Amino acid sequence: MKKxxxxxxxxxxxxxxxxxxxQEWEVYGTYFS
Known part of the structure; x- marks a missing residue:
């Protein structure tokens, strides 16, 4: 699986x-609050 x-x-x-x-990727998200 792609990241x-x-x-x-x-x-x-x-x-x-x-x-x-x-749906097709391994997703990692970053954010700044």
């Missing part, structure tokens, strides 16, 4: 990217 690191996963684009990618 994906998304920086800014709490933002609009990052969140949607995580939701789409997690």
């Amino acid at each position: 994906l690191l998304v920086t800014g996963a709490s933002g609009f684009l990052g969140w949607n990217l995580c939701q789409l990618a997690r």
